[in-house]
Amino acid sequence: xxxxxxxxxxxxxxxxxxxxxxxxxxxxxxxxxxxxxxxxxxxxxxxxxxxxxxxxxxxxxxxxxxxxxxxxxxxxxxxxxxxxxxxxxxxxxxxxxxxxxxxxxxxxxxxxxxxxxxxxxxxxxxxxxxxxxxxxxxxxxxxxxxxxxxxxxxxxxxxxxxxxxxxxxxxxxxxxxxxxxxxxxxxxxxxxxxxxxxxxxxxxxxxxxxxxxxxxxxxxxxxxxxxxxxxxxxxxxxxxxxxxxxxxxxxxxxxxxxxxxxxxxxxxxxxxxxxxxxxxxxxxxxxxxxxxxxxxxxxxxxxxxxxxxxxxxxxxxxxxxxxxxxxxxxxxxxxxxxxxxxxxxxxxxxxxxxxxxxxxxxxxxxxxxxxxxxxxxxxxxxxxxxxxxxxxxxxxxxxxxxxxxxxxxxxxxxxxxxxxxxxxxxxxxxxxxxxxxxxxxxxxxxx
Amino acid sequence: xxxxxxxxxxxxxxxxxxxxxxxxxxxxxxxxxxxxxxxxxxxxxxxxxxxxxxxxxxxxxxxxxxxxxxxxxxxxxxxxxxxxxxxxxxxxxxxxxxxxxxxxxxxxxxxxxxxxxxxxxxxxxxxxxxxxxxxxxxxxxxxxxxxxxxxxxxxxxxxxxxxxxxxxxxxxxxxxxxxxxxxxxxxxxxxxxxxxxxxxxxxxxxxxxxxxxxxxxxxxxxxxxxxxxxxxxxxxxxxxxxxxxxxxxxxxxxxxxxxxxxxxxxxxxxxxxxxxxxxxxxxxxxxxxxxxxxxxxxxxxxxxxxxxxxxxxxxxxxxxxxxxxxxxxxxxxxxxxxxxxxxxxxxxxxxxxxxxxxxxxxxxxxxxxxxxxxxxxxxxxxxxxxxxxxxxxxxxxxxxxxxxxxxxxxxxxxxxxxxxxxxxxxxxxxxxxxxxxxxxxxxxxxx
Numbered sequence: 001x002x003x004x005x006x007x008x009x010x011x012x013x014x015x016x017x018x019x020x021x022x023x024x025x026x027x028x029x030x031x032x033x034x035x036x037x038x039x040x041x042x043x044x045x046x047x048x049x050x051x052x053x054x055x056x057x058x059x060x061x062x063x064x065x066x067x068x069x070x071x072x073x074x075x076x077x078x079x080x081x082x083x084x085x086x087x088x089x090x091x092x093x094x095x096x097x098x099x100x101x102x103x104x105x106x107x108x109x110x111x112x113x114x115x116x117x118x119x120x121x122x123x124x125x126x127x128x129x130x131x132x133x134x135x136x137x138x139x140x141x142x143x144x145x146x147x148x149x150x151x152x153x154x155x156x157x158x159x160x161x162x163x164x165x166x167x168x169x170x171x172x173x174x175x176x177x178x179x180x181x182x183x184x185x186x187x188x189x190x191x192x193x194x195x196x197x198x199x200x201x202x203x204x205x206x207x208x209x210x211x212x213x214x215x216x217x218x219x220x221x222x223x224x225x226x227x228x229x230x231x232x233x234x235x236x237x238x239x240x241x242x243x244x245x246x247x248x249x250x251x252x253x254x255x256x257x258x259x260x261x262x263x264x265x266x267x268x269x270x271x272x273x274x275x276x277x278x279x280x281x282x283x284x285x286x287x288x289x290x291x292x293x294x295x296x297x298x299x300x301x302x303x304x305x306x307x308x309x310x311x312x313x314x315x316x317x318x319x320x321x322x323x324x325x326x327x328x329x330x331x332x333x334x335x336x337x338x339x340x341x342x343x344x345x346x347x348x349x350x351x352x353x354x355x356x357x358x359x360x361x362x363x364x365x366x367x368x369x370x371x372x373x374x375x376x377x378x379x380x381x382x383x384x385x386x387x388x389x390x391x392x393x394x395x396x397x398x399x400x401x402x403x404x405x406x407x408x409x410x411x412x413x414x415x416x417x418x419x420x421x422x423x424x425x426x427x428x429x430x431x432x433x434x435x436x437x438x439x440x441x442x443x444x445x446x447x
Numbered sequence: 448x449x450x451x452x453x454x455x456x457x458x459x460x461x462x463x464x465x466x467x468x469x470x471x472x473x474x475x476x477x478x479x480x481x482x483x484x485x486x487x488x489x490x491x492x493x494x495x496x497x498x499x500x501x502x503x504x505x506x507x508x509x510x511x512x513x514x515x516x517x518x519x520x521x522x523x524x525x526x527x528x529x530x531x532x533x534x535x536x537x538x539x540x541x542x543x544x545x546x547x548x549x550x551x552x553x554x555x556x557x558x559x560x561x562x563x564x565x566x567x568x569x570x571x572x573x574x575x576x577x578x579x580x581x582x583x584x585x586x587x588x589x590x591x592x593x594x595x596x597x598x599x600x601x602x603x604x605x606x607x608x609x610x611x612x613x614x615x616x617x618x619x620x621x622x623x624x625x626x627x628x629x630x631x632x633x634x635x636x637x638x639x640x641x642x643x644x645x646x647x648x649x650x651x652x653x654x655x656x657x658x659x660x661x662x663x664x665x666x667x668x669x670x671x672x673x674x675x676x677x678x679x680x681x682x683x684x685x686x687x688x689x690x691x692x693x694x695x696x697x698x699x700x701x702x703x704x705x706x707x708x709x710x711x712x713x714x715x716x717x718x719x720x721x722x723x724x725x726x727x728x729x730x731x732x733x734x735x736x737x738x739x740x741x742x743x744x745x746x747x748x749x750x751x752x753x754x755x756x757x758x759x760x761x762x763x764x765x766x767x768x769x770x771x772x773x774x775x776x777x778x779x780x781x782x783x784x785x786x787x788x789x790x791x792x793x794x795x796x797x798x799x800x801x802x803x804x805x806x807x808x809x810x811x812x813x814x815x816x817x818x819x820x821x822x823x824x825x826x827x828x829x830x831x832x833x834x835x836x837x838x839x840x841x842x843x844x845x846x847x848x849x850x851x852x853x854x855x856x857x858x859x860x861x862x863x864x865x866x867x868x869x870x871x872x873x874x875x876x877x878x879x880x881x882x883x884x885x886x887x888x889x890x891x892x893x894x
Contacts, residue, residue, distance in 0.1 A: 048665040048667055056519050057519050057520070059504030059506065072503050072504050073503050073504070114502065148679070149683065184639055184647065187631055187634060189631055189673070189683050191679040192670050197668070197673075204632060204655075204658075215647075218495040218498060219495055220492055220647065222644040223640075223641070232595070
């Protein structure tokens with residue numbers, strides 16, 4: 001009975017200090033996702049979610065990153081997960097393409113007012129919420145994603161149930177039922193990419209997981225073989241399943257250690273090319289001097305992000321040509337480069353028209369080359385062996401800090417240091433309170 | 448764009464009086480499901496759901512059939528859909544095996560306090576909530592169910608979004624987005640059968656559909672091709688899809704007219720055999736006189752409900768042998784025959800031990816024969832050509848009334864006439880208020 005085994009493994013790990021490298025990666029994941037969620041916190045979709053929660057008449061008791069308003073727990077989870085994913089800027093577990101922190105942080109913020117826990121417990125529940133969904137995701141990958149499922153929503157709900165269930169103090173039986181019930185509340189199709197329905201998936205997955213944990217604690221039962229049965233989660237969702245991945249070496253081997261953080265708010269396959277363009281940009285001089293840009297890249301880049309002329313910010317997130325052009329024009333690639341006005345501006349349009357992608361089977365996924373010809377005949381070339389944010393070249397703590405600062409400061413002002421401190425000392429904090437306070441902008445000073 | 452077409456068809460139908468036969472069937476469906484929901488309203492799962500809603504701090508404004516407490520809209524939807532399905536006693540659209548009224552009534556009760564509508568509008572929204580999910584279900588059947596999905600949860604969420612969206616007054620664009628968003632909140636695996644997770648599906652489907660309608664009205668966007676795209680609802684959920692079923696002849700042809708109402712609270716394939724046993728029961732005399740019972744039936748009966756010796760009420764719901772034995776012992780088959788104590792009682796155990804199922808390829812699904820030998824050598828035989836509650840022999844209005852009365856009266860006392868009146872005059876009522884009042888037991892007198 002896999003749900004029971006997973007429950008036992010989770011509770012065992014929850015009662016033990018995280019290994020130092022896991023604690024470090026959990027904090028990096030949490031810091032990153034909080035920055036991204038704050039960056040997305042003013043998106044109209046978040047406004048809508050908070051307002052819809054109010055229409056339900058729910059009492060607002062739960063914090064939401066980047067917002068001064070509180071929400072009821074399910075609304076806070078939905079808003080937090082939505083904001084964390086709306087800019088496609090969060091994190092990626094490359095083997096599964098899961099963005100694990102969005103649902104885990106959604107559950108964490110939703111459940112926070114329902115059960116008092118120490119900072120160390122909150123960090124462990126967050127880490128284990130990520131780990132549970134990644135383990136299940138590995139067991140059904142890549143066939144699950146290939147069949148059209150948005151794996152962040154489907155596996156994420158299990159991570160949310162795990163994180164919320166641990167914080168609510170569920171025993172092994174109840175946590176197993178929470179996991180099984182949440183497996184019946186999984187959601188999200190890939191067709192939603194490019195719409196607000198995509199970030200709805202981790203938001204709703206977070207809210208659903210939280211609800212399942214509460215219902216299971218109170219006694220709702222669920223099929224004990226929900227994960228492995230022929231009509232259960234793994235086999236319904238995938239044509240190839242390796243159940244041993246779910247609990248094998250749990251606590252010793254951590255998928256969370258393979259989490260990566262996006263340096264650019266767009267599809268990850270374009271990141272090596274953007275790196276290359278950023279490396280060349282200072283040598284270009286006047287943009288009008290560019291005669292042609294040839295990007296030699298892995299064949300997935302044109303396949304997944306081949307759009308040569310996106311018309312808005314959402315489309316641009318799935319255009320490698322826009323990413324390269326924006327890097328050349330602006331010498332930086334952040335949220336501003338994906339605003340619709342910037343996407344439509346004449347210099348970006350002009351450089352895009354001169355840029356083409358050349359798929360190359362010998363190029364790795366985290367590798368790219370650019371050859372750039374200028375009007376005066378000069379040729380600039382560069383080769384990125386491993387993209388920033390790849391497993392071979394993870395974002396440094398300093399790069400991560402700079403990314404979060406750029407997201408947080410336009411929203412909340414000078415609180416990045418306070419958030420960084422609250423995350424990095426979370427395992428010594430008596431509660432989540434300091435962190436909740438500084439990410440909601442209720443204080444602009446160091447806590 | 449199928450979601451837009453379906454939205455247009457739904458809004459067109461919502462603005463038109465229902466054809467008389469559709470209005471009649473909608474009322475029968477509503478009356479039936481309210482009876483079943485009231486019958487299930489004291490299940491511990493409903494207690495848990497209402498209490499969990501309170502823990503979320505939500506303001507209670509929405510009625511729940513069979514309960515005096517109110518719930519917040521999502522909790523009321525979850526509780527209503529759960530109660531409507533927890534006894535496996537609701538309704539069945541035989542072609543798809545969808546139980547359509549459970550999610551539709553869940554959405555109706557959840558949305559009721561959020562938008563004032565006339566009784567006629569409420570009835571139409573309920574009918575169209577059923578129709579929308581049945582249309583989508585036909586388009587992906589039978590492969591969808593065969594792949595392990597509980598179609599009542601997956602298609603039901605679309606029906607719930609439709610019913611709630613119509614009542615909330617969504618325009619065509621918003622209703623199309625609500626449908627597309629809800630297609631991304633579909634849920635439920637068949638492995639859940641036999642646990643509280645099964646009725647969780649229509650409950651959560653109802654709550655999710657309601658949330659999607661509210662979010663779409665406020666502007667959340669969704670993929671316009673969510674239903675027909677390769678990575679969208681129909682193709683992700685089924686290996687064979689007939690999109691023309693979704694909107695073809697909408698308003699002229701009604702799948703709702705093929706809804707049927709269960710006379711017995713157990714799997715429908717056992718119903719012909721139970722009919723036969725009830726027909727013979729008065730001739731049997733003392734139960735101890737039974738020497739053997741041979742049930743000649745469609746092969747699906749032993750395949751789906753072959754359990755010869757269930758140990759509790761939930762298992763008994765999937766045991767045709769228990770249904771036949773209970774009919775012979777008690778001369779009636781209702782909720783009482785599926786209480787665990789009754790399932791374990793010595794006379795039921797003894798008759799089950801003498802009863803066997805004989806699968807027969809020439810027997811139709813709604814047909815059965817029983818041959819019963821008594822200790823004195825007498826042989827009793829009967830043949831049921833069409834089971835009660837089948838399409839060929841639908842429950843009469845009187846039978847439906849008797850079913851609902853047996854469910855309602857232990858819960859709310861003598862209010863069945865009042866509920867029947869409120870349902871049958873709903874299309875002339877200024878609002879849903881009379882119906883909401885009498886199904887919650889706040890009045891025991893005719894309204």
